[in-house]
Amino acid sequence: MKKNISLEEAQGLVLESCMPIGQEFVDLHDSLGRVLSEDIKAQENIPPFARSPYDGYAFRAEDTFWVNKENPVTLEVIEEVPAGYAPQQKVVQGKAVKILTGAPIPEGADAIIKYEETEANGNFVTIFSSLKSGQDVVPAGEDVAKGEIIASKGTVVSPPILGLMAGLGVTRVPVYRRPRIAIISTGDELLAIDEPLRPGKIRNSNSHTLAAYIRKAGADPIILGTTKDKVEEVGSLILQGLEQADMVITTGGVSVGDYDVLGEAVDYIGAETLYWKIEIKPGSPNLAAVKDGKLILALSGNPAAALVIFHLLGTLYIKKLAGRIDYLNRRTEVILKNDFRKASPRRRFLRGKLIMENGSALMEITGEQGNGVLRSLIDCDVLAEIPEGSEPQMAGTKLTAYLID
Amino acid sequence: MKKNISLEEAQGLVLESCMPIGQEFVDLHDSLGRVLSEDIKAQENIPPFARSPYDGYAFRAEDTFWVNKENPVTLEVIEEVPAGYAPQQKVVQGKAVKILTGAPIPEGADAIIKYEETEANGNFVTIFSSLKSGQDVVPAGEDVAKGEIIASKGTVVSPPILGLMAGLGVTRVPVYRRPRIAIISTGDELLAIDEPLRPGKIRNSNSHTLAAYIRKAGADPIILGTTKDKVEEVGSLILQGLEQADMVITTGGVSVGDYDVLGEAVDYIGAETLYWKIEIKPGSPNLAAVKDGKLILALSGNPAAALVIFHLLGTLYIKKLAGRIDYLNRRTEVILKNDFRKASPRRRFLRGKLIMENGSALMEITGEQGNGVLRSLIDCDVLAEIPEGSEPQMAGTKLTAYLID
Numbered sequence: 093m094k095k096n097i098s099l100e101e102a103q104g105l106v107l108e109s110c111m112p113i114g115q116e117f118v119d120l121h122d123s124l125g126r127v128l129s130e131d132i133k134a135q136e137n138i139p140p141f142a143r144s145p146y147d148g149y150a151f152r153a154e155d156t157f158w159v160n161k162e163n164p165v166t167l168e169v170i171e172e173v174p175a176g177y178a179p180q181q182k183v184v185q186g187k188a189v190k191i192l193t194g195a196p197i198p199e200g201a202d203a204i205i206k207y208e209e210t211e212a213n214g215n216f217v218t219i220f221s222s223l224k225s226g227q228d229v230v231p232a233g234e235d236v237a238k239g240e241i242i243a244s245k246g247t248v249v250s251p252p253i254l255g256l257m258a259g260l261g262v263t264r265v266p267v268y269r270r271p272r273i274a275i276i277s278t279g280d281e282l283l284a285i286d287e288p289l290r291p292g293k294i295r296n297s298n299s300h301t302l303a304a305y306i307r308k309a310g311a312d313p314i315i316l317g318t319t320k321d322k323v324e325e326v327g328s329l330i331l332q333g334l335e336q337a338d339m340v341i342t343t344g345g346v347s348v349g350d351y352d353v354l355g356e357a358v359d360y361i362g363a364e365t366l367y368w369k370i371e372i373k374p375g376s377p378n379l380a381a382v383k384d385g386k387l388i389l390a391l392s393g394n395p396a397a398a399l400v401i402f403h404l405l406g407t408l409y410i411k412k413l414a415g416r417i418d419y420l421n422r423r424t425e426v427i428l429k430n431d432f433r434k435a436s437p438r439r440r441f442l443r444g445k446l447i448m449e450n451g452s453a454l455m456e457i458t459g460e461q462g463n464g465v466l467r468s469l470i471d472c473d474v475l476a477e478i479p480e481g482s483e484p485q486m487a488g489t490k491l492t493a494y495l496i497d
Numbered sequence: 498m499k500k501n502i503s504l505e506e507a508q509g510l511v512l513e514s515c516m517p518i519g520q521e522f523v524d525l526h527d528s529l530g531r532v533l534s535e536d537i538k539a540q541e542n543i544p545p546f547a548r549s550p551y552d553g554y555a556f557r558a559e560d561t562f563w564v565n566k567e568n569p570v571t572l573e574v575i576e577e578v579p580a581g582y583a584p585q586q587k588v589v590q591g592k593a594v595k596i597l598t599g600a601p602i603p604e605g606a607d608a609i610i611k612y613e614e615t616e617a618n619g620n621f622v623t624i625f626s627s628l629k630s631g632q633d634v635v636p637a638g639e640d641v642a643k644g645e646i647i648a649s650k651g652t653v654v655s656p657p658i659l660g661l662m663a664g665l666g667v668t669r670v671p672v673y674r675r676p677r678i679a680i681i682s683t684g685d686e687l688l689a690i691d692e693p694l695r696p697g698k699i700r701n702s703n704s705h706t707l708a709a710y711i712r713k714a715g716a717d718p719i720i721l722g723t724t725k726d727k728v729e730e731v732g733s734l735i736l737q738g739l740e741q742a743d744m745v746i747t748t749g750g751v752s753v754g755d756y757d758v759l760g761e762a763v764d765y766i767g768a769e770t771l772y773w774k775i776e777i778k779p780g781s782p783n784l785a786a787v788k789d790g791k792l793i794l795a796l797s798g799n800p801a802a803a804l805v806i807f808h809l810l811g812t813l814y815i816k817k818l819a820g821r822i823d824y825l826n827r828r829t830e831v832i833l834k835n836d837f838r839k840a841s842p843r844r845r846f847l848r849g850k851l852i853m854e855n856g857s858a859l860m861e862i863t864g865e866q867g868n869g870v871l872r873s874l875i876d877c878d879v880l881a882e883i884p885e886g887s888e889p890q891m892a893g894t895k896l897t898a899y900l901i902d
Contacts, residue, residue: 175726
């Protein structure tokens with residue numbers, strides 16, 4: 093078992109063998125937020141035909157090549173084409189078709205002019221300017237050309253992707269199955285949320301915060317409940333989680349104390365421990381193990397310590413399991429907006445909020461940075477890295493930051 | 498009726514009388530993504546008692562004031578307190594309590610030292626350094642102090658807010674009711690998504706794109722279907738929408754052509770038109786009307802034109818209706834990453850993607866900017882403003898941009 097490894101080594105160990113867990117087809121409307129399991133390739137053009145962007149007239153551009161204000165041309169209007177109808181006639185020399193927004197361009201015509209720029213008189217229309225071939229014609233395939241891939245395998249379905257699939261007539265969408273993630277909290281001190289406080293006890297918040305983040309990451313949480321700090325109890329609950337879910341996350345019981353039992357529990361059930369402890373603050377005490385190809389991620393009982401590792405490692409695993417190609421944290425440079433007045437003998441991740449001001453990316457520290465402080469994760473959308481052995485960091489310092497969601 | 502007004506005037510007209518539509522209580526787990534209808538005030542401290550951050554010993558700091566490596570102090574260990582249990586004894590001079598991570602600090606003790614920094618011998622522990630009062634004690638209320646507001650009315654419930662509510666024992670959460678938004682598409686050219694293409698016809702994508710964006714904005718879409726360009730048909734479908742929903746959005750039939758019927762349809766049903774046309778590109782042809790206090794927003798049939806107005810006006814209305822305090826688009830300065838080689842005689846909004854590079858906020862244009870192009874809304878998370886009467890904009894230009902989601 094590896095011990096006290098770097099975050100990057102832990103990410104590598106955990107993500108290496110992570111694979112999507114299968115696919116299914118869902119109705120178009122249920123595909124919002126799901127991950128595509130196949131490329132979506134356009135089987136048609138959008139729009140399917142060349143069309144008019146205005147209410148106007150369609151005709152041959154060459155009938156206007158010599159035209160100007162003093163020398164207008166008058167064309168005979170042979171048909172009117174509303175949107176939704178196919179032109180019945182071909183446009184030849186000296187002829188025009190009245191055409192409405194979105195209607196198909198008739199055969200033979202290659203230019204469009206707006207009503208407002210013409211003079212109509214019975215079945216005739218007079219044009220006062222010269223037009224180029226193709227002028228103001230919206231070509232077939234302007235939005236999407238037949239054969240193009242509009243969204244790749246591994247992409248999350250967003251509203252415009254959903255809309256383009258609608259336009260292409262895709263009614264059933266191939267997506268990856270949503271992973272199920274079991275959550276277990278350990279600790280003799282934990283109460284359920286509806287229990288009154290008693291001396292020495294606190295309510296379990298970790299299961300609920302994690303369940304919400306798991307849902308946001310595109311997976312389905314299963315809260316298995318809390319268990320006492322007993323190796324057999326913890327082990328048997330983990331086994332139950334492995335049966336029901338694609339991954340198990342625990343909180344508590346993973347540091348060095350007499351009652352810290354996660355290490356023993358994963359041994360007890362015959363899982364292979366990948367590592368114990370990562371060299372960062374907060375969140376160092378955590379452990380990853382594998383049984384039957386499924387990951388067990390054991391996080392600290394301290395909310396912030398647990399969630400920082402969840403954001404820098406757990407979410408990545410869940411997103412990859414869900415089939416996403418963008419499973420890594422996006423990285424950016426940020427400028428500290430306020431001071432962090434503590435030295436960092438160890439590599440540290442600061443909770444903050446990304447703020448854009450005058451074209452610069454700043455980060456505001458979201459509050460107290462203690463291991464037990466959940467509150468500074470409210471409004472936190474970025475974790476900024478302070479290298480090992482750093483002095484206090486003053487406002488204006490540039491840091492590398494990882495976006496979380 | 499006002500005509501050709503500014504975006505800001507239209508926003509004012511539409512948002513002025515917009516109010517949340519009622520509240521309800523939901524289970525904690527169903528509150529993720531919902532909007533709080535009341536402030537959430539902590540009725541207790543989190544944690545509820547002062548506790549130990551480590552496995553270690555608790556004692557009186559003053560017993561160590563004179564201590565150093567050469568002059569250690571040895572204390573008698575009178576009790577062991579695991580997490581979840583209340584200390585039974587008071588700590589007095591010369592005594593210590595063995596304490597585990599998360600356990601309450603016993604009465605009388607005011608300092609904690611880690612196991613690793615001591616020497617234990619039977620019922621005695623030896624300490625080799627001087628500690629300050631309060632050292633390494635996690636105070637009660639470190640995360641949340643009793644009486645504090647952890648999240649304000651009008652805030653969207655995020656995972657950490659949900660977690661803090663769990664910690665405070667909030668099992669039923671007061672939230673605003675989700676607005677229902679009816680969607681109608683007009684146009685003789687529209688097919689349902691499962692119909693095969695026919696000459697002159699296109700599939701309706703607008704209803705589906707809008708439904709997805711509405712869901713993301715925290716409301717429930719009701720797709721009422723498509724209707725022909727006939728005043729009575731459009732009017733009666735709008736009436737049906739007003740009956741079932743809190744707002745009606747239509748697409749198509751709102752420009753100047755012979756078959757553009759929305760203006761007549763809202764008159765026909767006795768709605769009051771607030772304005773027709775906004776002075777921007779894309780999206781100028783649109784209309785807002787009110788009947789029985791409910792908004793009817795009539796958007797263009799061109800996807801991009803419809804969605805730009807939806808993002809700069811419709812979403813704002815829906816978010817305010819949903820009770821959100823942050824209903825306006827966040828604004829930022831961005832630096833154009835690539836050229837936009839067209840003059841802009843009218844005020845224009847460019848679709849783009851926000852990119853952070855070396856601490857700067859850049860915007861990459863996401864593709865063709867035509868009225869009919871839905872594709873460039875994929876990956877678009879920002880709309881950058883080009884003022885009226887502008888020359889082409891080259892890479893490096895700074896623009897004001899509005900964040901969309």
